[in-house]
Amino acid sequence: MNNFIFQNATKVYFGRGCVKEYLACLTKGANTILLAYGGGSIRRNGIYDEVTGILRSAGKTVVEFPGILANPTYAKVLEGAKLAREAQADMILAVGGGSVMDCCKAVSLAARCDGDIWEEFWARPGVIDFAPLPLGVIVTVAGTGSECNGGAVITNEEKKVKTGRDYPQLNPAFALLDPAYTYSVPKGQMISGSFDILSHIMETYFSEPDEDNVSDDIMEALMRSVIRNLRAAIRNPEDYTARSNLMWDATMAENRIIKMGKKCDFECHNMEHQLGAYTDCNHGCGLAVLHPAYYRHIYREGLQKFVRFAENVWGIARQGRSDEALAEAGIDALAAFIREVGLPTTLKELGVPREQLREIANSCGISQGSYKRMTHEEILAIFHECYDKEA
DSSP states (O other): OOOOOOOOOOOEESSSTTTHHHHHHHHHTTEEEEOSSSSSHHHHHHHHHHHHHHHHTTTOOEEEEOOOSSSOOOOHHHHHHHHHHHHHHHHHEEEEHHHHHHHHHHHHTTTOOSHHHHIIISSOOOOOSSSOEEEEEEEOOOOOOGSSEEEEEEEETTEEEEEEEEEESSSSSSEOOOOOGTTTTTTHHHHHHHHHHHHHHHHHSSSSSSSSHHHHHHHHHHHHHHHHHHHHHHHHHHHHEEEEEEEEHHHHSSSSTTTTTHHHHHHHHHHHHHHHHOOOOOHHHHHHHHHHHHHHTTTTTTTHHHHHHHIIIIIOOTOOOHHHHHHHHHHHHHHHHHHHTTOOTTTGGGTOOOHHHHHHHHHOOOOOTSOOOOHHHHHHHHHHHHHSOOO
């Protein structure tokens, strides 16, 4: 394996009832809490009442920061930072999925920084030499794994750029993961979030090194888990075992453990981020459209890994197939699974304007970890392949 340094500062509290059991003590040192959440679903499903009840019973002043939507914007980050400073918040508590958590990581930085954090920390890598505002998270949607890393994906609407950075200083101090909190997530959101989990794992798996390593073995097990448990959760949305497995799959995909010693290829995320920056399309749905087409472009350069994917993840027997045919069968199985769970298969379904494809392709970052170095022309070709024909 390649050399690496591992660090993860987030303490995880996992299981049914963990919020009731631990939230009051975890916020003990804070008097004023900036409570951040999304479009209001936590008010409808009872989570808001439970969380605010615990905080107010503990004597906390709760300042609300609602309305964080999918693809959180830099403008929303600045709004939250201003609110945190004015309220003299001691802590941010993010209640929601990846968008809420990502936004709040950036808010925790902006609240303690006098400069332009986009230019200093997102447009290019920066150095955090001060303490961000403390952050805790309560996860209500399994998907991004943002609860256990310092990564935050932010959209700058003015510049039409959606990009992420991962700073260990932005890791939440604690993460509360109650799988029952995900029961009320709409089916489509649950499915797209689960595909995001699978995407995170695949983009690490399909990268060097290819010789025997622990990370690849773990990832094959995680991919099988996502596939098996998503099917179970579709059959029964309140299957606690399936929901708990998906929630921990998401965390394991992005808590840095499986990335140790791996180059990582996030080209599909680069492409989808820019589709999101231009059209605000659903992240997991965009990834589902792109992945099979992208893999058909690179599988020959990473042939043995794609053979392992077919055999060890999808259980496809060789039965006289060549390596190329077996690799293609694995990609076919992925595409069939996408159709099976009801995810979109074309960019046209996502409302992406055909006339903007070149501009979007030209704005995409080029992953250094890919088996095959992409060009903007090849990215454009992938977009056209995905536009109105299933990959």
